[in-house]
Amino acid sequence: MTNMTDKTVAVVKGLIMDGVAKANSGHPGGAMSSADYATILFSEFLDFNPDDASWFNRDRFILSAGHESMLLYSLLHLNGFISMDDIKNFRQLGSLTPGHPEVHLTPGVEATTGPLGQGFAMSVGFAAAEAHLRARLGEDALSHYTYVLSSDGDLQEPIALGAASLAGLWKLGKLIAYYDSNKIQLAGPTCKADCTDHKKVFEGLCWQVIEVDGHNHDEIRAAIRAGQMETGKPTLIIGHTVMAKGCATMEGSHKTHGEPLKADEIAATKKKLGLPATDFHVPADVLAAYCARFDGLRAKAAAWQTRVDAKLAKDAPFAALWAHVTTPRPELAIDWPSFTPGESVATRQAWGKCLDAVTNALPTLVGGSADLDPSNQTMNFRTLCGDFAVDGYAARNLAFGVREFPMAAIMNGMQLHGGLLPFGATFLTFSDYCRNAIRMSALQDLPVLYVFTHDSFWVGEDGPTHQPIEHVSSLRLIPDLIDLRPADANETATCLDIALKQPRHPSCLFLTRQGLPVLDPAEYPAIIDGPRRGAYVLKECDGTPDLILIASGSEVSLALATARLFKRKVRVVSMPSAKLFDDQPESYKHAVLPPAVTARAAAEAGRTGLWYKYVGLDGVVLGLDHFGASAPGKVLSDRYGFTPENFARMIREKY
Template identity: 80%
Template sequence: MSTMTDKTVAVVKGLIMDGVAKANSGHPGGAMSSADFATILFSEFLNTNPDDTDWFNRDRFVLAAGHESMLLYSLLHLKGLLSADDLKSFRQLGSLTPGHPEVDMTPGVEATSGPLGQGFAVSVGFAAAEAFLGDKLGSDVMDHYTYALSCDGDIQEPVALGAASLAGLWGLGKLIVYYDSNKIQLAGPCCKVDCTDHRKVFEGLCWQVLEVDGHNHDEIRKAIKDAQLETSKPTLIIGHTTMAKGAATMEGSHKTHGSPLSAEEITATKEKLGLPAEDFYVPEDVIAHFRSRDDGLRQNAAEWKAMVESKMSDAKFAEFWGHVTKPRAELSIDWPEFTPGETMATRKAWGACLNTVSASLPTLVGGSADLDPSNQTQVFRDTYGDFGVDGYGSRNLAFGVREFPMAAIMNGLQLHGGVMPFGATFLTFADYCRNAIRMSALQELPVLYVFTHDSFWVGEDGPTHQPIEHISSLRLIPDLIDLRPADANETAVCLDIALKQEKHPSTIFLTRQGLPVLDPAEYPALPEGPRKGAYVLKDCDGTPDLILIGSGSEVSLCLETAKLFKRKVRVVSMPSAKLFDDQPDSYKNEVLPPEVTARAAAEAGRTGLWYKYVGLNGVVLGLDHFGASAPGKVLSDKYGFTPENFARMIREKY
């Protein structure tokens, strides 16, 4: 062993091989090729607090190549955050070392890696949050780097390049991505699927690009230092490496990507690396070397804390710091009032709400995927400027036509903390965002997805732009709050619900077409009812003969339909199936009495999920086919979204 760093890297590789072998599952090859860079980064550069993994000004590290998880777990073990038993439980039920890093399970893990490409985009969100808060709080308070470890497959996912384009435009100089270019992926050599010159691509995306021998420690150190010195551009460090570097006979083999090394190969490799044959070998001198900076890191964190406390005498700083650190549930938001009887699209109600509350929520940041006027974010943009382009204190994130990167970047913003992110686009483009929305729910991130133009009422743009299955599809994602308000007043309540969430992401579905603004004086349950997901909007005397259930634009349809019956009719507004399903059975039976079996529901989308509420023999007015290009009113008549047709369907059944 020529140096302690060499010995530490060898020990890390031994842990990688042993962990994967014991689990008989995992990815040793890439983890071994990335080990030199990651070990140097963690032991020599990463600024953290050894006693507090949540210290706010810590450097962030995102393992975008999540399948290399045993590398990260080995480093966290050397930091003292995971035990040897944790490493031995790799990929086992209930362990702190799952197959891919999970942010809610393992201390020191900053983000759930998830599918390739998203970790890269998440790191852009981290860096954007740091830049914004650094502008607002001062660079002495927010002054940290975001590092990401990427790989060939990660870079191949288009979401990564979309996020990279924004990072370059925004000039995120404290974003440093290491690309472990071992030129091997699961199915074989990368040359069979990729001819990209990544230097040219990333330089074209306004990045600084550095190329190093990913196994040369001096070149790695110099590249990290040079990346830190470039303050106006993000940096991509391309580390040219060898798959499974150090392996006795399998260096460069794609077979090491997703399969354990054999016992014989591991034994021979340990001998080659100068390690004893014992499993999970970690000598004390390696631990001492790896933690040699800990006392200095502790002192740095303590000085930072004292500095922040000294700034609290500045009323302006203290007020903004309060917004950064206050729990969402404690927010007090004054929403606008709307005039009953007027007609207003719920997307315009959202815009009015955004414009009213944005000044009192200074950490609310976000924007639209190139649909600012349609999504009603244009006033927000004009008022607060475009982040990066107009300065780092600007609050509008102009995402361009990049829905998937937008959603993944929002996750990074929320994971960083201190900001409240939202992103907006048409509902039909939610499919582009879907996997990042799923990752929001999986990581318990209370981001807000604003989806306008929520039905065939989009009209003339035609079937490609008219969502049919999208709301039902999104309702299938666990722990995702669906919000489809019936009018402007419900829109405000739904936004209040979303912004006060601590753990759940929210999707709000908003209309293009105007809807009547309901009068709270006539419907007294309206101001608080949406918080329980569904509520009795208009009731009758005694037990109803018929219950009509609607969401969004179809609530007003239900109210009009009810007038066509001489029977006792109850109208239920259900802006959120998720929130209603979470209520106790006593409340659900109060809203939908089991003895009342004559039920009908209306929503301008797929019908299937509504039978849960109306029963298998109930009536559902919906749309189980694609739309057409025509004015919305024409389509409404064609598809039977009229009180007369809805009443006819109900009479034929009951």
């Protein structure tokens, strides 16, 4: 076993060197230092179905050190999930082996990684999803481990420690993290940038910590078994390794982190490892030994399917929950609450009422707030559903604490795991803390729901630090992210329906602190379904309009009030989502905004730049291109000109 394991590790290292060299781009050093651990994990411990990379009860492996991608691709090739041609096309256009792993491209890749620290944080989401679903479905239906491989750079990113703190609090015993401590990063030795004692830190975060020689196979096996046996704590295995282990002359060199090895170094290293000079060499005996346990893995997957089928046939509550776990999001049936026209309701309060209404109807809806439960209107959800892990693993509220970035990445991990509908909430101004994870939601096609309340200067007395100005426009720059800024409670319900039924795009819901009038669907019938197309005619005039007013969110009511100040024919367009509107056919967009009608004005309590796309370069935009101030919201509204009279004045001066 040991000799064959040594040979398999050598073959994996050969593939790493050859793939990076052929691409003339990549990161061989860290992949080689992690190869012992990863090869043993994949060949001896990892549960998966060789015939179905997406089998639901598989162990999850997340390569947080995404730059070590050739290590993962080499093992996925041995798994039979990708071909040798895929290995040879590393980092080439259209290949299944991009520079960093991408979940929607490559079978067996569980998460798109590259931005360091986020893979580690996503693994906490995977493990949390597993623990929650195991508690509700039963261990016979779901029970697996989550493994994550991290590097020095991963643990230098603060997001990793924020997520680790939650994993420790939540006692995620089936989370096993491996830290490849080769003490080298791109710029040189880690001692130039870090003095952290990770054993002390992680023990302080309530983890089991095991230190091993990361090249000693017996120590690696013992550590993995110890991690599996510890059910009350997550486990961190610190593998003390040598960068580019096995290289002929460049072991320990930081130059191997991000540069291909030279041809002579590769040749000498292959000789040292006992490999032939042949490129991309995988001998039959290594492949046969690696695949020897595949029949057993297939039998385990088949037995699992038999158990689930039997449980579905005889256990009605299980079958009902399983239907929710497996139903595609677009097929969700959701009954939203109604609202009384004329009442003043902040859209954050409308979200809270909607959340209360669907909590029982959507049993796989899980999420929480970054320590802002009363402000984000998630307090009732927390009270009704309990705090995850603290009140039991079946509890559905995730008390993230003041950890916006870890919250967002953990939600990505939960969505990637599958079976749940995750949401997270905080103030809009703190979306900046979440931003790179939001980008990763979009990049990975994850329909995560981000709920951002307190969406403008109307926050008032808390002042400019808490008043978002540029945030909505900034988030709209992220491709494939759905922006949803509802005008009232009715639009809020529709926007939530849009978000929760998304099959692949994440959504950001931008909600007000201040009350807004609930518009009457009898007077404005398009308000119920109009938001589904991004923008729609809320108030029509007779014939061709002389003027079109466009607004989102809290400024829609302002636009309606402004329209009443004109004797001209005025059309009012509500645009809760620029993304959804931009995706409509040209015929629809022209029907809402006829090209012949050039007298246009827009209003939104944020940056003005985006709106010239819709009103034209000579159009009128009422917005805010400076920071706010500490004062009551109404005082700021008057100061900044967000009144019907001022908006009308701006329009008259132009048109």
